[in-house]
Each structure stands twice: as structure tokens, then as C-alpha cells.
Amino acid sequence: MQFRDERDWEQFHNPKDLAVAISIEAAELLEAFLWKDAKEAKIEKVKEELADVLAYAILLGHHYNLDLEQVVRDKVLKNGEKYPVEKAKGSATKYNEL
Amino acid sequence: MQFRDERDWEQFHNPKDLAVAISIEAAELLEAFLWKDAKEAKIEKVKEELADVLAYAILLGHHYNLDLEQVVRDKVLKNGEKYPVEKAKGSATKYNEL
Amino acid sequence: MQFRDERDWEQFHNPKDLAVAISIEAAELLEAFLWKDAKEAKIEKVKEELADVLAYAILLGHHYNLDLEQVVRDKVLKNGEKYPVEKAKGSATKYNEL
Amino acid sequence: MQFRDERDWEQFHNPKDLAVAISIEAAELLEAFLWKDAKEAKIEKVKEELADVLAYAILLGHHYNLDLEQVVRDKVLKNGEKYPVEKAKGSATKYNEL
Numbered sequence: 001m002q003f004r005d006e007r008d009w010e011q012f013h014n015p016k017d018l019a020v021a022i023s024i025e026a027a028e029l030l031e032a033f034l035w036k037d038a039k040e041a042k043i044e045k046v047k048e049e050l051a052d053v054l055a056y057a058i059l060l061g062h063h064y065n066l067d068l069e070q071v072v073r074d075k076v077l078k079n080g081e082k083y084p085v086e087k088a089k090g091s092a093t094k095y096n097e098l
Numbered sequence: 099m100q101f102r103d104e105r106d107w108e109q110f111h112n113p114k115d116l117a118v119a120i121s122i123e124a125a126e127l128l129e130a131f132l133w134k135d136a137k138e139a140k141i142e143k144v145k146e147e148l149a150d151v152l153a154y155a156i157l158l159g160h161h162y163n164l165d166l167e168q169v170v171r172d173k174v175l176k177n178g179e180k181y182p183v184e185k186a187k188g189s190a191t192k193y194n195e196l
Numbered sequence: 197m198q199f200r201d202e203r204d205w206e207q208f209h210n211p212k213d214l215a216v217a218i219s220i221e222a223a224e225l226l227e228a229f230l231w232k233d234a235k236e237a238k239i240e241k242v243k244e245e246l247a248d249v250l251a252y253a254i255l256l257g258h259h260y261n262l263d264l265e266q267v268v269r270d271k272v273l274k275n276g277e278k279y280p281v282e283k284a285k286g287s288a289t290k291y292n293e294l
Numbered sequence: 295m296q297f298r299d300e301r302d303w304e305q306f307h308n309p310k311d312l313a314v315a316i317s318i319e320a321a322e323l324l325e326a327f328l329w330k331d332a333k334e335a336k337i338e339k340v341k342e343e344l345a346d347v348l349a350y351a352i353l354l355g356h357h358y359n360l361d362l363e364q365v366v367r368d369k370v371l372k373n374g375e376k377y378p379v380e381k382a383k384g385s386a387t388k389y390n391e392l
Contacts, residue, residue: 003174007181008188012231015144016136019128020230022151023317026124027223030117034216035208035386038114043162046113051173053120053155054166057148064141068152075149076101083105090106092329110329118328121219125321132314133288133306190231199370203377204384211340212332215324218347222320226313234310239358242309246351247369249316250362253347260337264348271345272297279301286302 001062018060025052099160116158123150197258214256221248295356312354319346 004010029049032041061068082095091098102108127147130139159166180193189196200206225245228237257264278291287294298304323343326335355362376389385392 003178006183007186009186009190011188012190014136015139016131016134017231019124019131019144020226020314023121023124023128024223024227024230026117026121026151027220030121030216031220033114033117034220035213036114038112041113046117046158046162047164047169048173048176050155050158050164050166051169053124053151054170055173057151057155058170060144060148064144066145066148068148071145071149072152072156075146075153078146080101085104088105088107090109092107092110115329118216118324122321122325122328125318128314129318132318133311199374202379203382205382205386207384208386210332211335212327212330215320215327215340219317219320219324222313222317222347226317229310229313232310234308237309242313242354242358243360243365244369244372246354246360246362247365249320249347249351250366251369253344253351254366256340256344260340262341262344264344267341267345268348268352271342271349274342276297281300284301284303286305288303288306 001059004059013059013063015060015063018056018063021056022053022060025049025056029053099157102157111157111161113158113161116154116161119154120151120158123147123154127151197255200255209255209259211256211259214252214259217252218249218256221245221252225249295353298353307353307357309354309357312350312357315350316347316354319343319350323347 004013026049029046029052032045032049058068061071083098087098088095102111124147127144127150130143130147156166159169181196185196186193200209222245225242225248228241228245254264257267279294283294284291298307320343323340323346326339326343352362355365377392381392382389
């Protein structure tokens with residue numbers, strides 16, 4: 001927040017552009033793995049891009065006054081209903097095809 | 099972690115696919131804003147998709163034993179060097195064009 | 197194809213990585229619009245990134261021996277059923293909420 | 295174009311949202327490969343999502359009056375300079391690290 005405010009950047013940070021920024025950073029993270037096996041990815045690149053994804057996610061959460069820990073917790077519980085252990089165990093099938 | 103382990107899903111969660119999953123969830127988050135002004139987005143959809151982005155980011159961080167808070171903090175400091183206040187204030191220009 | 201084969205790159209171009217590449221290029225295209233109104237985007241950047249999206253799409257289509265013109269034509273017809281004119285006219289609502 | 299105009303959808307199709315749509319469809323294409331080996335992807339899903347990527351790419355090209363064939367051809371030539379055969383042959387290294 002301090003980093004953003006010192007630069008007067010809140011004006012650009014409407015939630016739509018923040019969501020766009022998260023997608024762009026997620027793609028830069030993905031680039032660490034392009035044309036490669038997972039273990040060939042450079043950890044430094046992964047760290048930096050993951051940090052950018054998280055930084056914009058935090059700004060978006062802040063925009064909506066979300067408690068991100070709670071939001072993740074709620075979603076994991078909800079996913080628990082979509083993917084019951086007895087059906088989903090050991091399967092990569094999407095919930096609507098289980 | 100518990101959610102994942104009860105379902106034996108760690109086998110699918112190699113870091114490349116986790117990075118792919120983050121990109122997919124980031125796009126689902128973006129879908130909340132498609133063809134719309136930012137303020138028309140449904141907050142419930144934003145919350146759920148943001149939670150999924152974060153959940154996969156946490157799993158990826160866990161894979162590499164990263165301290166995500168520290169990773170974000172380090173990156174903000176680094177961005178502070180790429181975007182010095184006196185140059186970047188009030189500007190949306192990318193650092194390599196500043 | 198010639199560009200790829202001269203560089204011996206087919207070995208990297210498995211369809212999963214091609215799909216990853218399309219997502220990455222789509223995000224670079226999106227970057228032309230980040231923190232901006234649509235009309236502020238630089239057309240040169242748009243052209244280059246759109247070209248990259250299309251180039252990888254063509255390589256992926258080639259991998260599966262797809263006739264891309266036919267594939268697009270088929271999908272437009274199918275979307276015509278999902279979004280009938282009388283329901284969808286002037287509305288940005290997704291088909292499953294129409 | 296006819297599909298779009300019958301539904302009065304040009305109003306939503308500003309180029310920024312079209313670029314957002316391309317990213318979203320690219321992610322849906324990527325979903326065909328998530329948690330899977332490339333050869334396990336369902337070809338029908340790949341075809342449909344690739345068609346959506348292309349359809350929005352065509353609409354974006356149309357917005358800027360681009361000749362997409364020419365745009366791709368120009369970019370391939372330009373990439374030929376970034377990735378000269380003698381340096382790039384058999385290597386997946388990005389041009390700025392070659």
C-alpha cells in the first residue's frame with residue numbers, strides 16, 4: 001500500500017485492471033515453465049513472478065475489503081463439497097464430470 | 099494441504115501444472131470483469147476466483163518451501179528500485195520505458 | 197513450419213506447451229491495454245502480440261491436423277445455438293445465465 | 295461478424311475486452327491439458343477452445359483493420375532475426391538469453 005501510495009498509483013488500480021495484472025503476472029510465472037520439465041524452472045524467476053501475482057491479489061483484496069485468509073478458507077470448504085473425498089480420491093477429474 | 103492430501107492429489111500437483119492452474123484461475127477471475135465496467139463485477143464471483151488463485155499460489159509456494167510473505171516483501175523492495183518514486187509518481191509507464 | 201524446422205524446435209512443441217505459449221502470448225497482448233483505456237494501446241504492440249497468439253494457434257492446429265477455418269466456422273454455428281438472437285440481443289450475459 | 299451483429303454485440307467488443315476475452319479463452323484451452331500429459335487432452339475440447347481464441351483474435355484484428363495473414367508473416371520474419379538459426383537451433387532459450 002505504501003509502495004503504491006508513494007507513487008500515486010491507486011488511480012490506475014481499478015479492480016478490472018488489477019484482475020488483468022494478476023493474469024499477466026500469472027502468465028509470466030507460467031513462462032518459467034515453458035518448453036521445460038517442471039524441475040528445470042529457475043526458482044528465482046518463479047519467486048519473483050509468484051510475488052507479483054500475490055502483490056496484485058492483495059491489492060485487489062484490499063479494494064474490496066476482503067479478509068483473504070478467510071476467503072481462501074471458505075473456498076477450500078466449498079471445494080470440499082464439490083470434491084468429496086470418496087469420489088475425488090486419486091482422480092484429476094473435474095467436479096462436474098465426477 | 100489437508101484438503102489435498104485427503105484426496106491424494108499431490109501426485110498431480112507438480113509445479114508446472116500448479117502454475118498452469120494459477121493462470122486458469124486468474125482467467126476465471128478476469129471473467130468476472132469481461133464486457134463490464136469494474137463496478138458491475140459480482141463480488142461473490144471475484145471472491146471465489148481470487149481464493150482459487152491464492153490457493154494454488156500457496157500450494158506452489160509450499161512446493162518450493164517459500165515463505166510467501168517474505169517473497170512478496172522482497173519483491174516490493176525490488177520494485178521500489180525499478181520504479182523510483184521521483185520517476186514513477188503518477189505514471190503508468192513500464193519501468194523499461196521510464 | 198519452415199521457421200520452426202530450421203531451428204529444430206518441433207521437439208519443444210508438444211501440444212501442452214503450445215497451449216501454454218498461447219496463454220503467455222495472450223497475456224502479452226493484454227499487457228498492451230493494462231492501466232489504460234482501449235484507445236491508448238499501442239497498435240504496434242497489439243499487432244506483434246496478436247501475431248504470436250496466432251502463430252502458436254496455427255502450430256497447435258497443425259499438430260492435430262485441424263482445418264482452422266472449419267473449426268472456427270463450426271464453433272460460430274454452435275455458439276449460435278448457445279446464444280439465440282432473440283435471447284442474446286444486446287445482452288452481455290453468459291449463456292448459462294440467459 | 296454476422297453472428298456478432300445479429301446480437302448487437304459490437305457495443306461490448308472494445309479492443310480491451312476483446313484482448314481480455316482472448317486471454318480467457320486461451321486459459322480454457324489450457325484447461326484441456328491441466329493435470330495431464332499432452333496426449334490425454336480431449337481433442338474436442340481443444341478444438342472448441344482454440345476456435346474461441348481464434349474467433350476473438352479475428353474480431354480484434356477486424357477492429358484495427360489488420361490483415362492477419364500479413365501480421366503473422368511479418369512477425370515470423372521478425373522472430374527470424376531474434377532467433378537466428380545458428381544460435382537458436384535445438385535450443386529453447388529465450389532470445390534475450392541466447
